[in-house]
Amino acid sequence: MPQLRLALAQTNPVVGQLSENLADCLQMVKDASAKGANVVLFGEMAATGYPIEDLAARRQFISDAEKAIDQFASTLLECGLADTAVIIGHPASIKDQTGQNQWIGATNTASIIFGGKVAAQYAKHHLPNYGVFDEYRNFKPGTDLVVFNHSGMKFGIAICEDIWQKGGPVSGMKNASVDCLLVLNGSPFEISKSDDRLEIIREVAQSQDCAVAYVNLVGGQDDLVFDGDSVMVDASGAIIGRGKQFETDLAIFDIADKNHIEPVLAEPIEHNDELWQIWQALVLGLRDYVDKNGFKSVILGLSGGIDSAVCAAIAVDALGSERVFGVSMPSKYSSDHSKSDAFDLAKRLNIDCRTEPIKGLVKPVEKQLRATDLAAENLQARMRGVILMTLSNLEGHLTLTTGNKSELAVGYSTIYGDSVGGFAPIKDIEKTMVWRLASWRNDSALQSGQTPPIPKNSIDKPPSAELRPGQTDQDSLPDYVVLDAILAAYLNERLSRVEIIARGFDEEVVLRVAGLVDRAEWKRRQGAIGPKISSMSFGRDRRMPITNKYSG
């Protein structure tokens, strides 16, 4: 019986950076080969990064990607790796009947590289065009089934959505006597999605009577975070082993036949808990946005409150203390604890923190424009925005904006004020989850004998924007437990006001909250991107008109 050793290679590509992405892949093949692997499977679009969005409509880009794949195949040959079958994802142009490229669009393709060249190609059949996905916009569907033999086994190919849809290539695996289905994926992290994936993968394995090797990308790309979490399942649906979650990784398996697979190098089957996963997603999303876009450091306002504290802790976990800069910007309404809690946080995180009072900057504007009430409140937030952006311009930091999902939902923020910044680390985290994450992060520090990063006072005190004396969030918003429950029903379940009220929520509160959500759409459109961790992130998953008079 021939020896088959399969490597699942989780890489972290940068969109558009072809040569560097493929250099990482080459290193992975070398490492896998050194460990005896003779088949190496990469993720969806591992060569180009994913999603490429409208880069798919640039002919030169598709052509460059195809040239880079040919070059990659040649390089594998030069490196003595021609006998390793390498399966890698990239966009490809559609060929005409004579095999020539014709520009009628691109396909989402997997190339099977062997013997120093592209031996076969498979184009994704099912193009997801819901949620965060726009593949029907960017690609043309494939129609052919591709199977190939290697080391005495028969392999089939599928790409991501192909295994989530009935019919199509996956349903033909059993008839084609495929031993192992290779699946290339670009599947963004979402709470509990790992379990959903496993269920689908096991169902495919059992229904098609074949082993399934599932490889996912790793890394942050704008507002998506790919979590790796590759998995090997045998034909009975049993999980043999996994790739790391939220890290690049190489997981290796020996496959005797579809029912006899042994892990050579793999992670255990059990996952860390949900809060750990969410925290890692936020850390990776921020780190990759900062590093892939070439920022040396980040700056953020530290108010003493929970949101900025959690953002600062995420930033330190992502970038290290020396790359995170805090600014305390007290106003005449700021409490003493807002300053002391900010500096307590900075001390715990060992980050730079300076004080830039806004009183003397706000006063001349307030006086010249005779600003009062809401205008005066917003003015304070906007002057803080001016300070952060000026320091960003002077010192080269990326500005982080610290608003949470609950605030963003109801527009409880000042546009061009506390919303300024290029990245919003907790944009998809509702307020009640911000508290849970803060406590979880402190607990996990305690468990490993470290200082809890977030001051207890920031967790315990009533949230306040401190834009007028004695203000708290609950002056104008319902309790966050109630607010978040209404938001989940309105946003995630897409229920009507009447249906939400029927669940027992106060009618007046439901109508007010839903109205606030609708009216804040214009602000959200101008907001920074931030890592998606829910099934209904703003912007990618939920795309609503600004001009919208529907109130059902």
Added chain:
Amino acid sequence: MPQLRLALAQTNPVVGQLSENLADCLQMVKDASAKGANVVLFGEMAATGYPIEDLAARRQFISDAEKAIDQFASTLLECGLADTAVIIGHPASIKDQTGQNQWIGATNTASIIFGGKVAAQYAKHHLPNYGVFDEYRNFKPGTDLVVFNHSGMKFGIAICEDIWQKGGPVSGMKNASVDCLLVLNGSPFEISKSDDRLEIIREVAQSQDCAVAYVNLVGGQDDLVFDGDSVMVDASGAIIGRGKQFETDLAIFDIADKNHIEPVLAEPIEHNDELWQIWQALVLGLRDYVDKNGFKSVILGLSGGIDSAVCAAIAVDALGSERVFGVSMPSKYSSDHSKSDAFDLAKRLNIDCRTEPIKGLVKPVEKQLRATDLAAENLQARMRGVILMTLSNLEGHLTLTTGNKSELAVGYSTIYGDSVGGFAPIKDIEKTMVWRLASWRNDSALQSGQTPPIPKNSIDKPPSAELRPGQTDQDSLPDYVVLDAILAAYLNERLSRVEIIARGFDEEVVLRVAGLVDRAEWKRRQGAIGPKISSMSFGRDRRMPITNKYSG
């Protein structure tokens, strides 16, 4: 021979405002009936407005739309209009085999209302999912052909994209012996699109040997502007008459047979010129955003430059002088003419204009933060943003941001500075077109014996941000004629840097411009919406990743 009088009804719906939209439609049917019409055709989604985006995923919304259509049919009966065939667009839920609603998504539907009820329904086959359209995301495709008889003629139905695609319902009209194809449209304005539409319509008429009645919506919906411009074509492809462009309208035709059609009430066939069309699109886009979202007035900074002058002129044409407020915000670097040109403009437009110097507001920030160079330049722009937003908060105006497409493309603007505002009237107008529009608007004023609104000096002087002494745009950007040509090649044609250089542009300039475009993506994502008039508007038509290292 029975008498057939067909009315093409162009309405201006507001997304989500079902009862008011249908009240407008009822009035149109009454007017048409009073003029003897017995068939009334409305636009695509005339009941709900278009595009409804992810409202399509809210079950209650689809159900409410269907109930509203049933109610509309009953009202027609009550009003003695049961013998008039009314064809109207709206979303509908998909029915199961027993005729019950099942929630597997919505279709983009046309209902044929007759005898006080919905007599038949047609669901759009071809769902556009390119450019500004996301219909594959929001709808399920229909599969059936619908024809019906009325007044001795046979009618077919198609919805918008259906006539742009080969195959599908339109190709079956000749076989079905259809006399007149009724087409419901939600076709956004684009330069020269009116001619493209006519070509398609005439081709369908000739190939299917039937008359074609084409009705389009009117009005602004966020960044789209629907221009009406409905048209009646006979089976030979001859244009019989049109609806108004950029206005609600009722065009009426007597149809003896497919080859004998007479206008009863219609616009002439010839169009106004392109600059007129663009100006009307910008005016309508702004007016509808302001009015549909309930703003009483707009405010904008007047720099004395061409961009703010053109925006102010558009605003006055859209809203009237009394609803437009200007603010001159001179800095220590502002030239005398920047102030005098701003006030000259205000006088010509008869709008309120005040002066709010920024010197005394910028200085304390500059001093406290030791801001110099770019940080100090941006600070001035940001303080102007603070002033505009504070006045907006105090007085309730919508803030307009006056950046043009060329600036937006290369990021030549200060985020949270001159970019602040809820709507960007000239967002899709490149700088060279701004100048053309300004001259055109002045000429058209002269021709009608009015004062040209835009000061000649604002048109003639070299453009400058005036953020440092003696600064002009051309210190850091190529001449705008060159810049706009490179941008057209890079954005609209999606050419590579190499291809653009091969056209004869300077290599260093091309590389710099393309690099600026790529790096400004994060700013554009946070920018205000504004009316699309080109085939490649930012945001709707061009959707690119922020993190993107491709440089081909």
